[in-house]
Amino acid sequence: MSIPIHHGDFRVPGFRVAAARSGMRYRDRLDCALLLSDAPATAAGVFTRNRFCAAPVALCREHLEASAGTARAVLINAGIANACTGEEGVHRARRSARAVADRLGVDPTQVLVASTGVIGPQIRVDTLEAVLPDLAGQLAPGGWENAARAIMTTDTVPKTAWAQRTIGGKTVTAGGIAKGSGMIAPDMATMLAFVVTDAAVSTPVLQVGLRRAADRTFNRITVDGDTSTNDTVLALASGAAGNAPIQDPHGPGAHEFFTLLTAVCADLAQQIVRDGEGATKFVVVRVQGARTRDRATQVARTVAQSPLVKTALFGQDANWGRVVAAAGRAGVDFDPERVSLRFGQVSVFEKGRPLEDPTLEARASQVLRQKDIEMVLDLGEGEEEDTYYTCDFSYDYVKINADYRS
Amino acid sequence: MSIPIHHGDFRVPGFRVAAARSGMRYRDRLDCALLLSDAPATAAGVFTRNRFCAAPVALCREHLEASAGTARAVLINAGIANACTGEEGVHRARRSARAVADRLGVDPTQVLVASTGVIGPQIRVDTLEAVLPDLAGQLAPGGWENAARAIMTTDTVPKTAWAQRTIGGKTVTAGGIAKGSGMIAPDMATMLAFVVTDAAVSTPVLQVGLRRAADRTFNRITVDGDTSTNDTVLALASGAAGNAPIQDPHGPGAHEFFTLLTAVCADLAQQIVRDGEGATKFVVVRVQGARTRDRATQVARTVAQSPLVKTALFGQDANWGRVVAAAGRAGVDFDPERVSLRFGQVSVFEKGRPLEDPTLEARASQVLRQKDIEMVLDLGEGEEEDTYYTCDFSYDYVKINADYRS
Numbered sequence: 001m002s003i004p005i006h007h008g009d010f011r012v013p014g015f016r017v018a019a020a021r022s023g024m025r026y027r028d029r030l031d032c033a034l035l036l037s038d039a040p041a042t043a044a045g046v047f048t049r050n051r052f053c054a055a056p057v058a059l060c061r062e063h064l065e066a067s068a069g070t071a072r073a074v075l076i077n078a079g080i081a082n083a084c085t086g087e088e089g090v091h092r093a094r095r096s097a098r099a100v101a102d103r104l105g106v107d108p109t110q111v112l113v114a115s116t117g118v119i120g121p122q123i124r125v126d127t128l129e130a131v132l133p134d135l136a137g138q139l140a141p142g143g144w145e146n147a148a149r150a151i152m153t154t155d156t157v158p159k160t161a162w163a164q165r166t167i168g169g170k171t172v173t174a175g176g177i178a179k180g181s182g183m184i185a186p187d188m189a190t191m192l193a194f195v196v197t198d199a200a201v202s203t204p205v206l207q208v209g210l211r212r213a214a215d216r217t218f219n220r221i222t223v224d225g226d227t228s229t230n231d232t233v234l235a236l237a238s239g240a241a242g243n244a245p246i247q248d249p250h251g252p253g254a255h256e257f258f259t260l261l262t263a264v265c266a267d268l269a270q271q272i273v274r275d276g277e278g279a280t281k282f283v284v285v286r287v288q289g290a291r292t293r294d295r296a297t298q299v300a301r302t303v304a305q306s307p308l309v310k311t312a313l314f315g316q317d318a319n320w321g322r323v324v325a326a327a328g329r330a331g332v333d334f335d336p337e338r339v340s341l342r343f344g345q346v347s348v349f350e351k352g353r354p355l356e357d358p359t360l361e362a363r364a365s366q367v368l369r370q371k372d373i374e375m376v377l378d379l380g381e382g383e384e385e386d387t388y389y390t391c392d393f394s395y396d397y398v399k400i401n402a403d404y405r406s
Numbered sequence: 407m408s409i410p411i412h413h414g415d416f417r418v419p420g421f422r423v424a425a426a427r428s429g430m431r432y433r434d435r436l437d438c439a440l441l442l443s444d445a446p447a448t449a450a451g452v453f454t455r456n457r458f459c460a461a462p463v464a465l466c467r468e469h470l471e472a473s474a475g476t477a478r479a480v481l482i483n484a485g486i487a488n489a490c491t492g493e494e495g496v497h498r499a500r501r502s503a504r505a506v507a508d509r510l511g512v513d514p515t516q517v518l519v520a521s522t523g524v525i526g527p528q529i530r531v532d533t534l535e536a537v538l539p540d541l542a543g544q545l546a547p548g549g550w551e552n553a554a555r556a557i558m559t560t561d562t563v564p565k566t567a568w569a570q571r572t573i574g575g576k577t578v579t580a581g582g583i584a585k586g587s588g589m590i591a592p593d594m595a596t597m598l599a600f601v602v603t604d605a606a607v608s609t610p611v612l613q614v615g616l617r618r619a620a621d622r623t624f625n626r627i628t629v630d631g632d633t634s635t636n637d638t639v640l641a642l643a644s645g646a647a648g649n650a651p652i653q654d655p656h657g658p659g660a661h662e663f664f665t666l667l668t669a670v671c672a673d674l675a676q677q678i679v680r681d682g683e684g685a686t687k688f689v690v691v692r693v694q695g696a697r698t699r700d701r702a703t704q705v706a707r708t709v710a711q712s713p714l715v716k717t718a719l720f721g722q723d724a725n726w727g728r729v730v731a732a733a734g735r736a737g738v739d740f741d742p743e744r745v746s747l748r749f750g751q752v753s754v755f756e757k758g759r760p761l762e763d764p765t766l767e768a769r770a771s772q773v774l775r776q777k778d779i780e781m782v783l784d785l786g787e788g789e790e791e792d793t794y795y796t797c798d799f800s801y802d803y804v805k806i807n808a809d810y811r812s
Contacts, residue, residue: 052734052742052758084730086743086759119727120760229731307713307799308807315808321525324490325635328458336458337492352458353492354526393713395804401714402721402800 003163003263009145010162010175013198014038014238018138019150022131024124025079025117030150032128034100034135035074035194040110041236043071044207046214048231054083056113057232059093066109069203071236073110074194075100075135077128078151078179079117083229088122095125103132114192114232116153116179148177151192154400155181155275161267165260167253170243172199174260178268181277191218193233193268199257200239201246208249209258210235217265221273221389222304235261273389278396281313284374284389287327291382295332299377300388302330310393313373318364320348327377338380343367351380409569409669415551416568416581419604420444420644424544425556428537430530431485431523436556438534440506440541441480441600446516447642449477450613452620454637460489462519463638465499472515475609477642479516480600481506483534484557484585485523489635494528501531509538520598520638522559522585554583557598560806561587561681567673571666573659576649578605580666584674587683597624599639599674605663606645607652614655615664616641623671627679627795628710641667679795684802687719690780690795693733697788701738705783706794708736716799719779724770726754733783744786749773757786 015037019030045064047057064071075096082089093113101108115123148158162175180191201209214233239245246253274282285304290296303309306326312319320341328336341349344367348355367373421443425436451470453463470477481502488495499519507514521529554564568581586597607615620639645651652659680688691710696702709715712732718725726747734742747755750773754761773779 050731050734051738051740052730084727084742084755084758084760119731229734307803311804311807314804317808321490324458325456325525328456328635330457332457334457336490349490352490354490393804394808395801397713398717398720398799398801398804401717402723 279391461495685797
């Protein structure tokens with residue numbers, strides 16, 4: 001099963017969107033976005049596990065609880081993250097949600113907020129209030145690509161993805177926007193994603209589906225192994241598709257819906273890696289033949305995060321030694337004598353030993369010169385697998401992150 | 407208690423050492439070393455936990471077991487790591503140990519071996535056999551600095567450290583050599599350290615002391631967070647100091663001996679970080695005020711390994727946001743509202759909030775411009791602490807690791 005994914009602008013029945021320039025930190029560019037559901041949508045969220053969770057994350061959790069998992073609007077600003085801002089930060093997040101509620105005539109607990117940008121400074125609520133008439137006036141069914149542009153920080157391209165599938169005889173659409181370039185760069189980057197769908201789906205099922213999708217997509221990418229203070233993925237479902245409501249995660253339509261949601265999230269997640277800070281390669285690290293999925297996950301994550309693997313990828317070096325050595329320190333007690341590795345279709349390591357073939361280096365290097373690279377590590381102990389998506393570690397990664405504030 | 411540490415060449419009663427050129431991989435440089443204890447020494451080892459443990463590590467474990475923790479000699483080669491070399495690799499390690507045993511007239515199980523260099527290729531036993539007469543002929547009480555030079559790979563400087571203290575009325579000496587520049591760079595680098603002492607100490611106490619010393623020193627440094635296939639720390643004790651044998655880890659002399667061993671290991675470990683691949687800074691990450699030592703360790707490790715913290719250090723950027731965000735994702739459920747951070751003596755963050763002081767940035771930047779930097783993170787929840795030593799992440803780290811094989 002593969003769901004065709006589309007990019008660019010889209011429309012999802014029941015939702016409107018707008019983007020504007022607030023000037024809170026950036027000049028002369030879109031820097032805030034507003035999403036509106038025409039009626040209360042079921043809503044679900046997946047948030048950072050960082051102990052320093054930012055004020056907007058705390059407020060989203062509170063509002064999703066208070067509204068019993070429904071939402072009308074989401075306000076997003078780029079430039080200031082409202083993280084490490086204490087009680088005052090939460091107060092300001094709450095005030096900006098209330099301003100949206102007042103402007104749109106909705107319940108404040110049905111307004112969610114998200115911020116991305118510099119850690120430390122407070123957001124300016126008056127600035128957000130000043131731009132609200134502009135945002136509200138522009139709300140329209142299309143305009144998601146502009147919204148994706150408005151929430152960028154160190155991102156170099158806006159990220160959108162949408163797809164459709166038939167569920168219970170009805171066409172259901174899911175569309176999303178995301179931003180992120182380092183998994184974290186607390187100065188300037190954070191991972192945010194917003195997915196809207198016209199599926200009729202209950203809050204608990206939406207939450208299960210979003211958690212599952214996030215675990216398999218946004219939680220399977222790494223640029224630098226860090227987790228931001230503001231990471232947020234929100235999903236809103238309007239029900240406008242008119243499908244029989246999906247109310248049981250094991251019932252009719254649930255599997256189809258989860259697959260649709262996961263496909264959109266997967267595409268957005270991969271766009272984040274491709275736009276990783278300084279990235280020149282997009283790399284799929286697949287670990288198969290594992291006894292459990294967790295073992296595969298742990299090995300894939302360790303390989304995908306290894307600075308030595310990532311610098312070798314930048315150097316276009318088919319350096320199998322670094323890959324197996326990273327796997328070996330993953331904390332999984334696999335049998336090294338059963339491990340095999342291939343780059344693309346070129347086997348370089350089989351059952352714990354490098355292959356001895358004079359043409360190997362040339363053939364493997366050919367794979368490493370591609371922009372998209374797949375490496376497949378087989379543990380030879382079972383049937384489970386997992387995949388991480390990563391990028392290489394380049395001079396520009398160091399440059400972006402060393403020079404930013406100087 | 408601070409034990410004065412000395413560098414450069416040294417002598418430890420009961421031991422001799424030699425270095426030579428085998429030409430196995432490098433041309434025209436010292437590339438192998440031989441350590442000899444005049445009589446069977448008590449011996450202890452701490453080894454890599456990487457699942458792909460190299461053949462010499464496997465042989466060391468086997469020989470320490472078979473010899474009941476005694477050793478006469480250690481043969482070390484640089485250039486080829488004898489890792490991922492299967493049964494043949496172990497066979498060759500065994501043959502080279504036997505060659506040493508034959509040449510010196512000692513029991514083969516009392517010969518230990520260590521290798522560092524490229525993963526994959528086999529060591530050449532005939533090459534080692536050919537250089538043995540030269541090595542054996544040169545054995546002398548001094549020459550440790552040459553031995554330190556012989557075991558270098560990507561290291562830029564040889565690493566030696568020695569110290570003395572009085573134990574039970576006798577002067578006890580401990581001297582060590584080490585190599586390592588990335589915690590791992592399977593092509594070319596590995597962490598090896600060898601410590602010899604004239605203390606009279608039983609094997610179990612030596613093993614306890616070495617494990618404790620390694621945990622507090624070599625296991626508290628990070629260049630890139632990786633663990634090599636060949637990491638080895640060996641300690642040999644001749645007993646020539648004539649102290650009353652230390653046979654109880656809680657008995658007379660044990661504490662003094664452990665402190666001496668730890669001081670030498672700590673100095674060697676710090677030399678490895680200072681010589682970290684591409685490093686321009688030496689950074690002490692101290693986490694204090696933790697409820698348990700493990701919690702402090704976990705936070706310190708996460709901060710010390712964060713690519714974003716390390717690139718900010720390279721950029722001389724007092725980027726407290728990256729430090730606290732790394733701490734926040736360490737998997738420790740501390741209360742963010744109690745956390746404080748200082749760079750050197752400059753407090754930048756107190757009880758979960760950045761300090762607002764217009765001179766702060768300038769004063770903190772001053773600290774970051776030093777070559778040696780200390781950052782102290784206080785969790786505000788207890789009395790325990792731990793320290794990691796790290797370096798920055800520079801263009802040269804990427805260059806060394808991306809360009810090596812091209």
